[in-house]
Amino acid sequence: MAHGMRNIAAMLCAVSIMIGTGACGTSISVVTNGQAQGPTITIGVATDQPGLGLLHGKDYSGFDITVARYVAQYLGFADKQVVFTKVIPSTRVSALTSGDVDMVVDSFAMDASYDDKVTFAGPYLTVRRDLLIRGDSADVISGVDDLDGKTVCTAKGGTYGSDMRNLAASVTVEERDTYPQCVTSLMIGEADAIVSDDAILTGLAADRGNGYLQVVGNPFGEESYGIAVRHGESELAGQIDAALKSMLADGSWKSAVRTMKQEIGYTTDASLNPPTVQRKD
Template sequence: MMGKARYVAAAACAALLAAGAGACGTSVSVVTEGAAQGPTIAIGVAADQPGLGYLHGGEYSGFDIDVAKYVAKTLGYAEKQIVFKQLSPAMRASALTDGTVDMVVDSFSMDGTHDGEADVAGPYLTVREALLVRSDSASEITGTDSLSDKTVCAVAGSAADDNIRNRTKNTRTTVAERDTYPQCMTALMIGEADAVAADDAISAGLASNNTGDHLKIVDVPDTTWSYGIAVKSGQDELVGQIDAALRAMVKDGSWQKAAADMGKSIGYTPDASMNPPKATAKAPSSGASAASEK
């Protein structure tokens, strides 16, 4: 998307949202080679996370997609103006900095550092660290402290990738990176990996997408991280607007409906002691160790 110029003019919207007003706000003008392409908003999402961001039959679905649509509507965009762009975790920050997308709604951890490449609104979901293992290994792999001499597959650029590396750096654990969760699932099923590092929401989706009882989720209860919506660094006013939209989503019950739909889809229910989180543009300190997102 070289040569693309983007201009985000954020109008003051938080007060109107707090008062219960409807859509208001931002205009995102997209100009490519001098020709206006808008008005549209490009949102980076996952396509391989059932229940969160999943592409099937040409349609995107999942909790992250519901959140993205709600926020875009609140910012003034009709659904037909939303352009979803599939991103891998490793691509997210660069897609923001080079203008490929206007925001990222893709299980993006806001608890870590982003090297000045992104500002993050939220949180909109808080999850727990987890491992996905084969059922025949469940008695042997009971947590991150039982991974010595094991191989763990992690998706490059994900919060779980950094976190599992930090947890196992002084052990005989091999962390094998892949670009996507389906690649990690293949490694797990053919025995190239003993576990997949993820969180409990992503793990539930991956397990639900595989029939039978051959997979088990191993929770790591002492570590949590929060999902946020990332935008290009320096857009403080837009972050405030997104935070207001997320608070409105909880207040009017749309967040709860999206969470219930996720439960029906993949059997995952967010921990009520941590959810719905309050969007404040600053993630809560909720875990024993925070994920570091590159």
């Protein structure tokens, strides 16, 4: 895929005047794939997280996808100018730094360990850390205190692996490229639990169906999802913040949350949501 950088400030200004977003004056260079007609914005998303970011055939769906589309429209891009591309936790930072994507919207936790790697806008959702287990393990694993001697699977590229080792000294952490790979490991007995946040885990459980997998429901911390851009792109992050504030104010965020609940049964924690968009520079 051939990539080129284009400054589209003029287009953003013109569109912002028409739709009243106030984006005039913003200068954003975006990646083009050589095939789209006109400038495009490339957004890295998950494609295997039911309820958040899922690709079925050629259709993208989920809460993160809805957020990404809203932000892109606010910035002045029509749907046909939005290019989604798959990222996984271990590739999302490199996808940004290489210029393959312009932003990442894939349940990316705003952890301090990324402060020198990306710039975050947001947050747009706050979730709780939890465990996913097989239904027949409910009487054995009721929280992180029951993980000593157990094997826990998580996705490479996140902070859950190191955090889990600190919480349970004798736990074995198995890191896979994707969460569906962790589900397979859990189902065949190679892993005793999957660690992530409850939104991701609820989607994985719902996708399996029939109660084979269940979220423990004993959270042990919180995470806030942010939208990541290349490190130092504060102007773009500020525009995304404005988009997220607009989404919260006009009811679109609540609508997206309701849809997520309908799709996977996930209920946001009302004590943590809706989040306050307050980016740290």
